[in-house]
Amino acid sequence: MTKLRRDVVLDSLLALEVPRLNEEIAEPNSEAVRAFIDFNVKQRLKTDGRQISVLLATSTAEQLTEVCNRKLVPRDAFLNRIFLLLLASPNWLATNYFLEKRADVRRAAEEVARKYANPSAEIDNLHAPLAVVEAVLADPFAGLRETWNHLWPDLTGHFYRHVLMETTLLGLNCTVPEDLVPGTAAFASRAQAVRDFDDLIGDKGERK
Secondary structure, eight states, X not given: OOHHHHHHHHHHHHHHHHHHHHHHXXXXXXXXXXXXXXXXXXXXXXXXXXXXXXXXXXXXXXXXXXXXXXXXOOHHHHHHHHHHHHHOOHHHIIIIISOSOHHHHHHHHHHHHHHSSSOOHHHHTTTOHHHHHHHHHTSTTHHHHHHHHHHOGXXXXXXXXXXXXXXXXXXXXXXXXXXXXXXXXXXXXXXXXXXXXXXXXXXXXXXX
């Protein structure tokens, strides 16, 4: 894919996904959460990341900036999440994003496909390549989002709120719980709860 075509695809995708980010992150992140994610974006860039320039339509770029600023979501973290979902392998997505075995994710994807009158872009378009591509590009993350909702019905609407917990992936989150952020009261409270639990277990062990 040439850079020009890549940018057109990304512009179209972001025009769809930025409003969805705005809807999912109902309450803005705290400044502490924003700073924590931003720090991890920069750490990832130092270790194994590379900067990619993308040419967007003015309206798309303005909407992206406005929503990310208002919701206190680091723009690069959101873009990293988009690139991850575009480029990750099925095995990686199954294990690390859907948190299930690939076979279970495949079954969920098949169930999702059966929900629709025309479940397959390939069949619906008689395998005509350009028609298939056009059908997929109309909403590239539709299948991923519906599969997520099928696997995790109680977490519908958490497509971007889903937290990737691995240290190297913290910069690909759009939000994280405050108790993961060092220096916050929530973090201190969780750390104290862990210590209290360890003390309780230790006391019970000593009584045996």
